[in-house]
Amino acid sequence: METAYTSHTEENYIKAIFKLQNLTKETAVSTNDIAERLSTQPATVTDMIKRLAEKKIVTYKKYYGVLLTSKGEKIALDIIRKHRLWEVFLVNKLKFKWDEVHDIAEQLEHINSVELISKLDDFLGNPKVDPHGDVIPDKHGKMKQVNSVPLSSITKKQSCVFCGVANHEARFLQYLDTLNLNLGNTIQVQSINSFDSSYKVKINNKHSEFFSAQIASYILVETGNGK
Amino acid sequence: METAYTSHTEENYIKAIFKLQNLTKETAVSTNDIAERLSTQPATVTDMIKRLAEKKIVTYKKYYGVLLTSKGEKIALDIIRKHRLWEVFLVNKLKFKWDEVHDIAEQLEHINSVELISKLDDFLGNPKVDPHGDVIPDKHGKMKQVNSVPLSSITKKQSCVFCGVANHEARFLQYLDTLNLNLGNTIQVQSINSFDSSYKVKINNKHSEFFSAQIASYILVETGNGK
DNA sequence: TCTATTTTTTAGACTAATCTAAAAATTTGT
DNA sequence: ACAAATTTTTAGATTAGTCTAAAAAATAGA
Numbered sequence: 001m002e003t004a005y006t007s008h009t010e011e012n013y014i015k016a017i018f019k020l021q022n023l024t025k026e027t028a029v030s031t032n033d034i035a036e037r038l039s040t041q042p043a044t045v046t047d048m049i050k051r052l053a054e055k056k057i058v059t060y061k062k063y064y065g066v067l068l069t070s071k072g073e074k075i076a077l078d079i080i081r082k083h084r085l086w087e088v089f090l091v092n093k094l095k096f097k098w099d100e101v102h103d104i105a106e107q108l109e110h111i112n113s114v115e116l117i118s119k120l121d122d123f124l125g126n127p128k129v130d131p132h133g134d135v136i137p138d139k140h141g142k143m144k145q146v147n148s149v150p151l152s153s154i155t156k157k158q159s160c161v162f163c164g165v166a167n168h169e170a171r172f173l174q175y176l177d178t179l180n181l182n183l184g185n186t187i188q189v190q191s192i193n194s195f196d197s198s199y200k201v202k203i204n205n206k207h208s209e210f211f212s213a214q215i216a217s218y219i220l221v222e223t224g225n226g227k
Numbered sequence: 228m229e230t231a232y233t234s235h236t237e238e239n240y241i242k243a244i245f246k247l248q249n250l251t252k253e254t255a256v257s258t259n260d261i262a263e264r265l266s267t268q269p270a271t272v273t274d275m276i277k278r279l280a281e282k283k284i285v286t287y288k289k290y291y292g293v294l295l296t297s298k299g300e301k302i303a304l305d306i307i308r309k310h311r312l313w314e315v316f317l318v319n320k321l322k323f324k325w326d327e328v329h330d331i332a333e334q335l336e337h338i339n340s341v342e343l344i345s346k347l348d349d350f351l352g353n354p355k356v357d358p359h360g361d362v363i364p365d366k367h368g369k370m371k372q373v374n375s376v377p378l379s380s381i382t383k384k385q386s387c388v389f390c391g392v393a394n395h396e397a398r399f400l401q402y403l404d405t406l407n408l409n410l411g412n413t414i415q416v417q418s419i420n421s422f423d424s425s426y427k428v429k430i431n432n433k434h435s436e437f438f439s440a441q442i443a444s445y446i447l448v449e450t451g452n453g454k
Numbered sequence: 455t456c457t458a459t460t461t462t463t464t465a466g467a468c469t470a471a472t473c474t475a476a477a478a479a480t481t482t483g484t
Numbered sequence: 485a486c487a488a489a490t491t492t493t494t495a496g497a498t499t500a501g502t503c504t505a506a507a508a509a510a511t512a513g514a
Contacts, residue, residue: 009471031492044472046493051470063479063492094346107338113331119321236501258462271502273463278500290462290509 004055008110011079012038013048014057017068018076028065077141083109084130084137085120091131092124098131099173132173133164133183133220149223151187151199152216159188164220172218179209187221231282235337238306239265240275241284244295245303255292304368310336311357311364312347318358319351325358326400359400360391360410360447376450378414378426379443386415391447399445406436414448 006014016037020029031049035042053060057072068076086108090101118139121127128144129135137143148163162185165173181187181203188202197213211219233241243264247256258276262269280287284299295303313335317328345366348354355371356362364370375390389412392400408414408430415429424440438446 007470032490040471041473042492043474043494047471090343094343094350096342096346100342104338104340104343107340108335111331111334111338113334115323115327116317116321116331119323123321234500259460267501268503269462270464270504274501 006057006075010048010052010057011075011110013045013052014068014072014076015079017058017066018073018080021068028061028067030065034066074141077137077143079109081137081139081141082111082117084134085117085124085127087130087132088124088127088136089120092127097173097177099170099177101131102168102170129164129183131183132168147222148220150217151189151201151211151219151221152197152213154189154199154221154223155192157189157191158223159186160221160223161185162187162219163222165218166220167218175215176219179203180207181209187219233284233302237275237279237284238302238337240272240279241295241299241303242306244285244293245300245307248295255288255294257292261293301368304364304370306336308364308366308368309338309344311361312344312351312354314357314359315351315354315363316347319354324400324404326397326404328358329395329397356391356410358410359395374449375447377444378416378428378438378446378448379424379440381416381426381448381450382419384416384418385450386413387448387450388412389414389446390449392445393447394445402442403446406430407434408436414446 013034016034017029020033020037024033031042031045034049035045038045049058049060049066052058052072053066056069057075058066058068060066083105086105087101090096090104091098096104121139127136133148135143135146146163150166151160154160162181162183164183165176185204188205189199190202190208191200193199197216199211199213199216200208201211202208240261243261244256247260247264251260258269258272261276262272265272276285276287276293279285279299280293283296284302285293285295287293310332313332314328317323317331318325323331348366354363360375362370362373373390377393378387381387389408389410391410392403412431415432416426417429417435418427420426424443426438426443427435428438429435
């Protein structure tokens with residue numbers, strides 16, 4: 001009894017619920033939040049949620065909210081796996097820029113073929129992260145936890161490695177491009193402004209840059225002294 | 228005023244009409260034939276055809292039949308281009324076999340991104356034909372005519388090149404695999420049985436094979452003396 | 455030609471996914 | 485605690501795509 005057929009629309013709801021669930025740690029997800037995320041009406045969400053509950057993809061309590069079942073979570077992780085693998089393909093093979101791939105991957109993630117994803121994974125060299133540093137779930141839906149932190153949480157002069165972004169907007173990604181800042185680059189904190197919490201850093205031991213507190217909160221880094 | 232949005236379903240009808248139109252040269256396509264090709268009911272086809280006619284994708288005359296407009300033909304050729312490019316990707320890059328790719332390409336052909344197809348085309352080296360030897364329309368919907376003929380139309384001992392198949396069933400393609408017969412191989416006609424029109428041939432100057440008249444009709448070849 | 459067969463269309467109904475407007479339940483503020 | 489505001493659900497309708505059954509048109513046969 002494998003995961004029954006899910007329509008594109010259902011998959012989009014499942015993904016939205018998954019994202020919201022992992023944002024608002026574990027408390028049930030609200031109808032309004034799903035509606036906003038999917039640019040749809042709350043009434044529509046209520047309808048869809050009832051259908052997903054019938055399929056045992058979510059648990060639903062009226063006026064309270066919704067949570068994915070383990071079956072629903074598995075579907076969500078599979079879609080995310082496909083989305084991120086396709087993003088790797090688009091950037092590494094087709095030479096798209098990292099700010100251009102999201103919408104195309106949103107389409108490709110619904111293609112339904114286990115063999116395709118397995119062969120794509122191999123073709124890409126079984127990547128562990130996507131072009132934005134997000135971890136790619138494995139074929140069983142397991143997602144290795146990473147111990148990255150926002151640059152803004154670093155409180156002393158130290159060296160760290162740029163390993164992800166906490167904001168996926170094209171404008172932000174394009175901004176990082178103008179700085180020549182790429183995943184894997186070393187960021188050396190040179191000074192922290194105690195008034196506005198802005199950062200002066202050196203990238204790859206070469207050029208100096210300035211990050212506002214906001215930008216620093218969107219830049220995820222790994223420090224040597226892992227978890 | 229570019230090609231307005233077409234749903235997956237509409238695209239499948241457009242493709243079916245295109246294929247039938249090119250099969251039954253130029254006479255209008257019948258409701259029943261479309262229904263059969265899409266495994267749907269004639270009544271459903273009538274409904275859809277009316278919608279396509281409203282969108283100026285087909286011309287439709289009640290009880291007579293349907294034909295694509297130039298707009299409809301352009302859409303069809305674009306879908307076919309996408310289908311065949313994805314097939315090249317699946318076979319050449321992901322190492323699928325030529326009998327395994329059709330269903331996956333049926334899904335991928337509906338992905339909507341001009342940039343994606345343009346970059347995919349470049350990534351694949353701008354192939355002219357797909358893994359079955361079918362010509363890939365260019366980005367303007369132009370499809371270069373090829374002068375291939377079925378092996379069954381060859382009437383004298385001569386050499387030719389295997390360049391396509393007139394039957395895309397997996398079972399037939401797998402059969403050709405067992406013979407180690409691949410696109411580009413030389414087929415040398417050694418004798419033609421005047422009783423049952425079967426062929427004895429030599430492939431790549433190496434091994435001899437026997438083709439029944441039926442199989443010979445499914446094997447497309449190019450002879451040196453192309454027009 | 456005129457009846458029988460086949461093809462096509464119409465009519466009416468269903469499902470998935472959506473909407474708006476109104477009702478019901480929950481949460482918030484004082 | 486209870487009225488006001490917010491959130492959620494229900495009710496009723498719409499659209500795309502599909503179906504079955506019946507009616508209408510076209511084709512074929514004698």
